Amino acid sequence: MFGNLSDRLIDTFKNLRSKGKLSAADIDATLREIRRALLEADVALDVVKTFTGAVRDRALGDEVSKALNPAQQVVQIVNEELVTILGGEQKKLSFAKKPPTVLMLAGLQGAGKTTLAGKLAKWLKDQGQTPVLVAADLQRPNAVNQLQVVGERVGVPVFAPEPGNGVGNPVKVAKEAIKHAEKKMFSVVIVDTAGRLGVDEELMQQAIDIRKAVDPDEVLFVVDSMLGQDAVNVAKAFDEGVGITGVVLTKLDGDARGGAALSVASVTGKPIVFASNGEGMDAFEPFYPDRMASRILDMGDILTLIEQTQKNFDEAEARAMAEKIAKDSFTLEDFMDQMQQLRKMGSLKSMLAMMPGAGQMRAQLDNFDEREIDRTEAIIRSMTPAERRQPKILNGSRRARIAKGSGMTVTDVNSLVNRFEQAAKMMKTVAKGGVPQVPGMPAMPGMGSFGGGKSKGKDKKKGSKSGNPAKRAAEEAARALGQNPNSAGSTGSGSAFGI
């Protein structure tokens, strides 16, 4: 996400960083690049103008001319201004003093409200709340059913007195839902509403009426991160119409650069509260403006990565694995297990994309084929248990049999065994506390040079992210997966994503 914007700024800053003093012309050239990058990222034109204006004013001022490293200072300013627009501090959901807390969702058609309602319900439930979902989208065909299915999936009750498909009054449903929640002692009420256009006066009035009926603690404006220039119009219409208190950004697992986030936040002045980034009911997290700004500047989003890893990587399994590695009994079976663990964490690619310096390797990343994992699995599945445990016994005829069984070539099998051996070796090194030497993989570019004032920047260093040896080993293994010299589209470095 935000990927190519980062690449652009990094490119621009490369020139800045190398020079000493900055002229007004230098700054203007940079701003032109920033303007282009932001426009390509779908930041609304007016927002771009304000943004570059603010950066320019500050860049021409004392803080830059007096700075030891003026280029770095400009980067800092861009970063700060981005954070400011994205909402500064991380914003928490407001809860009512006297339950139930009421959350109302609003947005355009297809923004992802219903799916988000489910995620939000699950997230609240996991925190010990007792949420109820309210089906007040009576417009879109079978929106009510969809919410019911979603509710069932996350184990949260759904209040749906009307069938929908044009039947029923959403304002009435919303009003009844509050009474229902009070009676049944639900602590949070999540009201899903129909998608509507900003210019549809009738439906906007309906949204206002729903708001009046439920008196929500939060009105969350749900917005698709693929949204283009129209983001400003839509955000204005919803803010001035129904009145919003916060923003949720959806479909961030896509590759849209997500400039709409900047547009919406800057036009409404309302904080972005959550980021939704996948189809699973867990693919949802609080929105961190500073992380997002770091991401825009391609400083990587290590904190998110670490959290994701920790959530999904089973601790007990990790410990067992560490022991195995230390005892040198790491097998192909374990190798497969690890890949499945990585799978659980989400798309390998999106994980990799969160790492610092990822922008520079994005092109290669795009070439990395996640199906490689499927192929690897297919090969391992065609092995006998003995072969999996003792890869050493894999002679020519065994390899030929495995190739046939998995629909691959002997070359594929050979290269898998090679990669496994490499990974095993590397893991041992890591487990013993050393730094693995991966061919063609220089150290990740340090972030120190960006001089981010935040102390967090310090522990974001290097590609290695975990104090847990097994975890780190798994991460190294993920990289080793790319080390297939035969894989199509691989670059000179021999790595599928050429790190």
Place this chain on the structure above:
Amino acid sequence: MALMFWKKKRNEEVAPVVEPIAEVLIEQVIEPVVEIPAVDEVLAPVISEALVAVELPKRSAKKGIRSLFSRIKFDPENLDDLEDILIQADFGLDASVAIVDEVKLRAKKAGAESENQLKEVLATVLAESLERSDKALNLSAGKLPYVFLVVGVNGVGKTTTIGKLANWLTEGDWKVFIGAADTFRAAAVDQVATWAERAGATLVRPKQEGQDPASVAFESVEAAIKADADIVIIDTAGRLQNKIDLMGELDKIRRVIEKQAEISEVLLVLDATTGQNGLAQAKAFAEVAKVTGVVLTKLDGTAKGGIVFAIQKELGIPVKLVGVGEGINDFAFFDAQEFARGLVS
């Protein structure tokens, strides 16, 4: 005049235009929008036997297209502002610059100076660059059933578009099948079932929950062939174009269908509010699903869908349909003239 398409001739039907093959052909020549199949290949042998040419009503998208100048006034003195206006309509920086350059060039040549003259130049430039000879739906090849595959990212309006399209065809007495191959999203089958019912089309459902979408697609085409249907439209789950496994699934769906029938259209549905990512979507889906046309939905909002300009230019994929609302009749064929005039009005 109306578009001319070929569907099955049914026994009970009195064919409206059976007899004069020649006349039909002449009409098609006059109307460049229709793809003309090579006479010796399909048309001549098939038509007299089992096919009948039908007129389906032409539709207009006028109600959906809003002027570029509803918020910002057109300033004949400052053509560079035009660039900003196009950027704000999601044309993208490069396309906007190119269009303004072309407008300036032509204005100079023609001596256009007044607001009206310049707007005329702009409308012409836009219309010319958006015009495509291959923008008609491929319902004229004569090989039945036609198979349409509808693809796109989440929430863009695939299912709704299928409902509208199915209804338009059944109104013309076509026998329409819909394959519910979105087996992923919650209640997606119910949603498309509601649309099929509204449209009077036959729905082919998955046999079990979460069934492999490719097998549903296969069964849908199989059922359509068996029932002698004119067309089968396959709904698919929304997928983000950067998800390799899901894109691979689409490739599989396509290949499985092709075992039984030719696919006549792969329609990529694109939300008009989409920004520059629309181009990335079109690129990825074109590569995997071999997209033959774009459906631009939600033009009834404030968004202009300018990204289709780059999609047509860079990828050569024509826009074929537009969606202008949630109602069953809220769609139209893409008309470059109408679109350009609407934008500039």
